[in-house]
Amino acid sequence: MATDIIIATTNKGKIKEFKQLFEGNERVIKSLLDYPHIMDIPEDGHTFHENAAIKAETLAGILNCTVIADDSGLEVDALNGAPGIYSARYAGEQKNDAANIEKLLKELEGTPEEKRTARFVCVIAVAQPGEETIYFKGQFDGIITSQPQGEKGFGYDPIFYIPELGQTAAEISSNEKNARSHRGKAIQELLKYKNLFNL
Ligand SMILES: O=c1nc[nH]c2c1ncn2[C@H]1C[C@H](O)[C@@H](COP(=O)(O)OP(=O)(O)OP(=O)(O)O)O1
Ligand SMILES: [Mg+2]
Numbered sequence: 001m002a003t004d005i006i007i008a009t010t011n012k013g014k015i016k017e018f019k020q021l022f023e024g025n026e027r028v029i030k031s032l033l034d035y036p037h038i039m040d041i042p043e044d045g046h047t048f049h050e051n052a053a054i055k056a057e058t059l060a061g062i063l064n065c066t067v068i069a070d071d072s073g074l075e076v077d078a079l080n081g082a083p084g085i086y087s088a089r090y091a092g093e094q095k096n097d098a099a100n101i102e103k104l105l106k107e108l109e110g111t112p113e114e115k116r117t118a119r120f121v122c123v124i125a126v127a128q129p130g131e132e133t134i135y136f137k138g139q140f141d142g143i144i145t146s147q148p149q150g151e152k153g154f155g156y157d158p159i160f161y162i163p164e165l166g167q168t169a170a171e172i173s174s175n176e177k178n179a180r181s182h183r184g185k186a187i188q189e190l191l192k193y194k195n196l197f198n199l
Helices: 012-021 048-063 084-089 097-107 174-180 182-192
Strands: 005-007 029-031 067-076 117-127 134-144 160-162
Touching (some): 005 012, 012 029, 012 067, 048 067, 067 084, 067 182, 117 182, 134 182, 174 182
Parallel strands (some): 005 029
Antiparallel strands (some): 067 117
16 A cells, blocks of 8 residues: 655645645645644754754654655845745744735835846755655746736745746746746656655
């Protein structure tokens, strides 16, 4: 019997993308939403790598099996890389996408288009009990718009403009996003090693 693939996340946008990116794999994808009794894992690391490891290793320890985690965020050049690892809680502990977007647009008010370059970063950690944690990274370059455009995706997607496509990440299909996104690239790398992790 195939074992489940377990992702240490409560983010529904990420879960949807992981399910699409692992399509063709007969394993069931489970997330922290399937383990409601497990308390929130504090993300108190200083880097994407540290936070991804904290999430993956904590859950791998509790469940005693292989666990994947994704720590990701948006680095804006004009803000010296902020919000970065603080992207989810940029506008406060409630982790509200609309409030985060509003705050970011306010910070960038008056910044001309050529200085609004940014990138999404995703670090995936794979933790296995008794083994070294292994990491995969992906990046996705874009430009921060001056107002939200599009309804798809999640997080900062409505203000993340992709010059080659002339659309924001919230206007393109999930297939188009997964083919070029930070998460899509990190998972493509991970899938090269899937036999190693029994995925
Ligand atoms: O493709 C993306 N499109 C738009 N926004 C994105 C994306 N990828 C990450 N982001 C933003 C959302 C959140 O503000 C932060 C992730 O924070 P991060 O701590 O990794 O995730 P989270 O707290 O939402 O869920 P969890 O820690 O349970 O996986 O970066
Ligand atoms: Mg988080």
